[in-house]
Amino acid sequence: MTRVDVALGERSYPIHIGAGSLADAARWRPAIAGRHVLVLSNTVVAPLYLDRVVAGLDGLDHTIVVLDDGEQHKTLENVARIFDALAALGASRDATLIALGGGVVGDLGGFAAACWMRGIDFVQMPTTLLAMVDSSVGGKTGVNLAAGKNLVGAFHQPRAVFIDTRTLATLPRREYLAGLAEVVKYGAIGDAAFFAWIERHVEALLARDEAALDEAIARSCRHKAGVVARDERELGERALLNFGHTFGHAIEVEAGYGELLHGEAVAIGMVLAARLSATLGRAPRADAERLEALLRRLDLPTRLPAGCQPERLLERMRLDKKSVSGQLRLILWTGLGAADVVAGIDESRILAELENDVANLA
Ligand SMILES: NC(=O)c1ccc[n+]([C@@H]2O[C@H](COP(=O)([O-])OP(=O)(O)OC[C@H]3O[C@@H](n4cnc5c(N)ncnc54)[C@H](O)[C@@H]3O)[C@@H](O)[C@H]2O)c1
Numbered sequence: 001m002t003r004v005d006v007a008l009g010e011r012s013y014p015i016h017i018g019a020g021s022l023a024d025a026a027r028w029r030p031a032i033a034g035r036h037v038l039v040l041s042n043t044v045v046a047p048l049y050l051d052r053v054v055a056g057l058d059g060l061d062h063t064i065v066v067l068d069d070g071e072q073h074k075t076l077e078n079v080a081r082i083f084d085a086l087a088a089l090g091a092s093r094d095a096t097l098i099a100l101g102g103g104v105v106g107d108l109g110g111f112a113a114a115c116w117m118r119g120i121d122f123v124q125m126p127t128t129l130l131a132m133v134d135s136s137v138g139g140k141t142g143v144n145l146a147a148g149k150n151l152v153g154a155f156h157q158p159r160a161v162f163i164d165t166r167t168l169a170t171l172p173r174r175e176y177l178a179g180l181a182e183v184v185k186y187g188a189i190g191d192a193a194f195f196a197w198i199e200r201h202v203e204a205l206l207a208r209d210e211a212a213l214d215e216a217i218a219r220s221c222r223h224k225a226g227v228v229a230r231d232e233r234e235l236g237e238r239a240l241l242n243f244g245h246t247f248g249h250a251i252e253v254e255a256g257y258g259e260l261l262h263g264e265a266v267a268i269g270m271v272l273a274a275r276l277s278a279t280l281g282r283a284p285r286a287d288a289e290r291l292e293a294l295l296r297r298l299d300l301p302t303r304l305p306a307g308c309q310p311e312r313l314l315e316r317m318r319l320d321k322k323s324v325s326g327q328l329r330l331i332l333w334t335g336l337g338a339a340d341v342v343a344g345i346d347e348s349r350i351l352a353e354l355e356n357d358v359a360n361l362a
């Protein structure tokens with residue numbers, strides 16, 4: 001079992017990484033303070049793993065909410081469903097919400113926990129690679145609107161994160177690869193040595209080799225925990241974790257929620273950000289090519305899907321949460337392992353980069 005701590009004063013919490021932890025209630029049960037527990041999951045994960053968690057809730061009053069599967073269900077309507085279930089349970093302020101599933105369940109459950117009685121405890125039990133390396137850590141919670149990704153949300157840190165790496169055995173390949181995109185992101189934005197490690201371990205990662213996975217998850221969690229501890233509310237450095245996301249979120253919404261996975265859209269977005277950095281003379285083009293080559297080896301998409309309209313993508317990008325007074329701010333890089341926040345980019349340069357991609361000129 002590996003432990004990584006997120007150091008946030010009185011809101012500090014541990015991330016426990018290891019095989020089999022869901023069935024080991026003695027390990028996670030101490031994270032539950034009160035008598036009331038709501039377990040949130042979805043129609044895919046619940047049949048696989050819910051019984052392990054429920055078996056550990058002996059003596060507590062609990063209820064279960066099972067969401068329909070998919071990004072299109074990360075909605076305010078489903079948050080309201082959770083409130084109804086908490087009300088029916090009679091959940092008081094010392095209640096705990098357990099989010100058992102991928103990033104959709106975690107983001108949505110965390111947001112419901114942030115709102116119920118102005119904030120109750122929540123515990124993350126991530127079951128996708130993406131949720132293990134990224135969404136279960138750091139306390140960004142929220143839901144999508146038709147207008148854009150994660151537009152409604154709150155910062156609300158979990159009490160603890162329990163990563164049972166054994167659950168990855170049932171994760172579909174496409175979902176697994178999407179998680180690897182966020183792993184690559186950590187190397188790209190701040191850890192060139194980790195990037196090189198991923199390059200050397202592509203085959204092991206594709207084969208879901210246990211040792212390689214443990215290393216990738218632990219390094220990713222350590223990276224994110226450090227950034228969150230230094231900048232919990234994204235006033236500075238945390239924005240770098242959004243590398244590829246201004247493009248990526250716009251692509252995700254334009255494609256239609258659930259069509260392109262979050263990690264896939266981020267992969268395309270990171271390549272666009274890297275290429276734009278090169279076009280603006282901020283970074284070597286060879287580094288953009290190296291990033292794209294790695295993502296391709298991981299069988300991730302790196303170019304815009306057919307039918308994407310650059311003008312529409314740019315319009316969507318303007319609603320990005322990093323914009324200030326309507327002015328876009330993008331995470332670009334100066335090369336592999338070094339990203340920064342850039343404001344004041346001429347929008348025509350961004351549009352041209354999108355058009356190049358669509359025309360496959362790159
Ligand atoms: N809060 C954050 O910091 C943060 C970070 C990154 C991404 N996100 C958000 O996370 C979401 C994406 O998360 P995701 O990629 O986990 O998607 P997801 O939650 O939709 O899960 C992916 C798919 O895998 C299935 N699944 C989950 N665990 C499984 C298992 N062990 N075996 C078999 N199937 C399993 C799910 O039912 C779903 O079909 C997006 O909404 C994104 O915006 C949030």
Ligand SMILES: O=C(O)C(=O)C[C@@H](O)[C@H](O)[C@H](O)COP(=O)(O)O
Nearest residue numbers: 134138140149150238241242245321
């Ligand atoms: O934790 C963060 O900070 C991130 O930006 C991590 C991202 O991978 C994640 O997709 C996050 O949900 C995006 O946040 P948003 O603020 O752009 O909605």
Ligand SMILES: [Zn+2]
Nearest residue numbers: 182245262266
């Ligand atoms: Zn992301």
